[in-house]
Amino acid sequence: MTSAPAGEYDGLVAIVTGGASGIGAAIAQELHDRGATVAVLDLDPAGAPDGTHGFAVDVTDDAAVRRAVDQVVADHGRLDVVVNNAGIGATGTVEDNSDDQWRAVLEVNVLGVVRVSRAALPYLRRSPAAAIVNVGSIAASAGLPNRALYSASKGAVQALTLAMAADHVRDGVRVNGVNPGTVDTPFVERLLASADEPDVERVRLEARQPHQRLVTPQEVAGAVAYLAGPAAASTVGAVLAVDGGMAGLRPHPQITRR
Known part of the structure; x- marks a missing residue:
């Protein structure tokens, strides 16, 4: 259920990458509910929300990306919004990931944004x-343990977002970003399942966010929809944290008295 103004996105056409699961599916659903025609670009678009248009696309394949974008415009006559959400995760310190792993993550998380935007x-x-919203992560700025590769990729996305905003604002294309905290998605569930004590690890993830819970995909989707929408016409080069205060707040720790 959305609280968006009725018809906010009527007549607009949007592309959401990685839009068939998790945060991306929530974004695609939100834009659709607000009136947009939504094309989902995903490796497996089977999970794309009802009413959206799925395209099987690997964002590491420039030719496939260009074909899909061209097809969206051919089908619907225009393109107004791009949400660069497709991404893959990685765990480990700077010692733990091979060069091939670094290349694979950067190919999707950074160059994927480049290819689709281009x-x-x-x-x-x-x-x-016209609007582009790049989905980053709190990992771009927070210094999370065992996330060296992932953090580097999302730091690059944040810097790229600001550079793109400067380059294209005079073209009438607004570029902004969203940095979610830890979101309750299938990716996080898989991370928890691989932990020695999944329940304990979930408590840790919840506790490090000042509002003491995981972020929902719908909360991220609402932020993306605001930034991409016509109501945010003067918002350019912003990176909005949707993280329960994790980026900037330092509340007093909870102390259990004995």
Whole structure:
């Protein structure tokens, strides 16, 4: 259920990468509910929300990305919004991941944003309501343990977001970012399942966010929909934290008295 203004996205066409599961599916659903025509680009688009249009696309394949973006415009006549959400995770310190793992994560998390944006920009420049939102992570700035590779990739996404915003604001294309905290998604569930004590690890993840719980995919989707929408026409180069205060708050620790 959305609290968005009725018809906010009516007539607009959006692309959401990685939109068939987790945060991406919530974003695709939110934009659809707000009136957008939504194309989901995903390795396996079978999970794309009802009413959206799925395309099987690997964001590491430039030709496939360009074909899909061109097809969306051919089908719907325009492109107004791009949400670069596709990403993969990695765990470990800087000693733990091989060069091949580094290349694989950067290919998706960083170059995937580049490829999709590059293919979309010629069409976005024609739109009266053009917006790109890049989905990053609290890992871009928080210094999380055992997330060296993932953090580096999301730090790059944050820097890229600001550079893109500066480059394209005069083209009429607004670029912003969202940095979620730890979100309750299938990816996090898999991480927890691999932990020695999954219940204890969940408590740790919840406790490190000041509001003491995991973020929901719908909360991230609401932030993306705001930044990408016409109501945010003067919001450019912003990176919005959706993390329960993790990025900036330092509340007093809870102390159990004996």
